[in-house]
Amino acid sequence: MLSFADTLVQGLLLGGLYALFALGQSLLFGVMRLTNTAHGDFIILAAFGAWSLSLLTGSPWLAMLLLLPLAFAGGYLLQRLVLNGTLGKDPMPSLVVTFGLAIIIQNLLQQIYTADPRSIDSGGLNTATFQIAEGLAVGALPLLIFGAAVALTAGLQLLFDRTDLGRAFRAVSDDREAAELMGLDHRHVYALATGIAFLLVAVAGTLQGMKTTVAPSDGPSLLLYAFEAVIIGGMGSFYGTLLGGMLLGVTQGIGFRIDPGWGIWSGHVVFLAALLLRPSGLFPRTR
């Protein structure tokens, strides 16, 4: 019984990490219907960036702090200079361009950092645990990641619902032409959204690098988890994305428990089942 509770708790915590991967993608899809196939690779790029910065500064937290402005600027410029030109009714240009970026990032990382997996030194945080009950312990870092995921979900939802910037996001999402007539420059608004998405990517990448090891070829699987969390949760709802991530984490946890060879598989299959049973996701929002 306790081992089941353990599986459930670890799965939920893992789901927090997946939600963190997914929030950026959820934001991009909500604002501009962009599917960024390089999303996972950007997370890995951020992880390697944080790894290098943490060697320079000696602290993973300082590294994350330094990475944030870089990520925002990178995201803003990427949208402004490249991705804005690919948006439209035809999904092909944005998919091909982001897929091309994914291949460029993977191979550049491999060229610079070699294929070896690396881990960011978290100063012992990744091995610290809290004993909750006999036989049930929770890692300090997973708990922190989970907390960050919940806080960022809430923050993002607040930003979307309550602020001027959030209103601008919703406006360009609903009707770009009308928003333009109201004086919004959609290219700028899109770029701000990508900048914010890249802040989330920077946080997710740093935490992923602290929790486990990262290798240049890890991006695609992170993309798939992020994407599954978004779809299971329902497009356009950040709380849905959080719950989607948790459902995915728990499913994988149970799968791994039954047989390590089928853990990832169970997550994928639950996603496909969810797609068949509830194609609009658990908590769809029409935006």
Add this chain to the structure above:
Amino acid sequence: MTAPFTVSRATRASRIGGAAALVLILGLSTFPFWADAGWMREFDELSCYLIFALMWNLLAGYGGMVSIGQQAFVGVGGYSLLVLGNHLHVNPFLAVPLAVLVTLGAALPISFIAFRLQGGYFAIGTWVISEVLRISVANVSAVGGGSGTSLTALRGISRSTREAATFWLCLAGATMAITAVYGFLRSREGLALLALRDSETAAESQGVDVPRTKRAVYLIAAAGAGLAGALYFLGNLRISPDAAFTVNWSAFGIFIVVVGGVGTLEGTLVGVVLFYLLNKFFSDYGTWYLVGLGLLAVVVTLKRPAGLWGFVSQRFDLHFFPVHRRLIPRERERACAT
């Protein structure tokens, strides 16, 4: 009273090109009698990429369904070949068309899941489906599990027979794939598909059965990818889940189609030749070579969305595989006929 124009589909280039292609195919078919085995092997591999890319182009460039998961069907085709040959003791060469049928059978239920998604999410959803198949196969020890296995069904067949038969199958497969896609595009369903690509709503209002047309395209593309997979692993003699279901298939397919010219058959042919040449001269650069391929795909999409062939065909009005219908005024008809 007759209309003041006629409808023409052929162009001078298509007539000359058709004749040249026939000569080329006949010439190639004599390869096994005199050519080096290394050449044949390269041709085999190239034709697999060509078939895969043609099908990706049909699906994405004409059907508007951009998929990053077509490697699912490469894997199904390859593993069907393995099971038919190794376990059911079917002649491995005969197993190739049967593997295509198996892939077709697998694609039908899969299409119902994939079609729940649209646009960018279709692209990644199909990738998930391919991953599910990869992990499933990797967990089945009877087909070699994660490390894969050899095509032992080819034991007892002499090397020269095997090489010649594989080569002819690849040549036939590539020829069939080109003719099938070309034929489909020129047919009634093909016209419906072109209408659908331009506007689903308008096409539907003209009586096009949109879901049926899309599913037909998806099934043809899957069968073609299955053919590419069966042929590839017939030539490779060995199959593993990571090689069969690798996303590289889609990456190379996308590169070939996009750089060559999306939405044209000529573009895919140009793209495959370019891909072959780049691979031959630059693949030693490893990661930088792949960075270059990615960069080229990005730059072409942004700056020359019609691709290499699109640039040429717009410039010179050259069409070797005309799928359009052209109106020719009566007074020009005689001039065109000669």
